[in-house]
Amino acid sequence: MSEKCDQNCEGCSAGNSKNTEEKPDFSAQPHELSNIKNVIGVLSGKGGVGKSIVTSMLAVAMKNMGYNTAILDADITGPSIPKIFGLQGRARGDAKGMFPVKSITGIDVMSVNLLLENVTDPVVVRGPLIAGTAKQFWTDVIWGDVDFMFIDMPPGTGDVPLTVFQSVAVDGIIVVTSPQELVSMIVSKAVKMAEMMNIPVIGLIENMSYFRCPDNGKDYKIFGESHIDEVAEKHNLRVLAKLPVDPKLSEASDRGTIEFYDNEWIEPVAKILEEMGEMR
């Protein structure tokens, strides 16, 4: 900061004023025993497009590349991460804070479903409490050393995910879409939200893009033509991956065996995240 700076940015042309691109810091501090290097928020326009499964696959890919990886399940009213990883146990805590539950391969997970006595209990909470719970997962959980944390955001591009973004120091956003959605509108909203927070959109992932017929190897666009490339170009964004509808994937997610699902599509995305992490 300039020695002459009087903190009054109006009319000031200095490059270090509040009017510049300096990232506004609304975020709470993570737990003192957490050291989290890269935080990636995974967003979608609505529920059911595969946000949780994409979050899980990204975490598995980064773990397979040798990184300490974690998932903060901020989808408080629809927490599906523990099921996708087949996590049975309950999260425990001590006087210092709560501990995440480790998956088979060592991915650390915290989710409301790891705190409930009965996982079929509905989580009936309103917006501010959703954001408050996600924030607590950030501030009160002892994550330890994490290279890549993925946040499974509450669905939508409204107030609730925005409040979560404001509480947690997210470094980049990945937007998951599907061909049957109003992709243009969702991406515009996500981009605006990211701009408000001064967080970069890393790129878009189109899920359920096509179905590859095992009998003839042909791809069928069962949910209609995709508009993802045009939308990405309009916003100057990257399409990171197009994932097929794969019955083996839904089976892995239902059985809690996502860590053993052979995933060739998400690996290039993991490489991009690795490069991003190295540049920071």
Ligand code: ADP
């Ligand atoms: P969201 O988090 O967006 O609500 P999920 O990740 O929970 O969505 O996915 C919703 C359902 O769709 C899950 O049962 C999941 O297994 C299934 N699913 C998602 N993507 C695919 C896919 N590409 N192929 C097959 N099933 C999928």
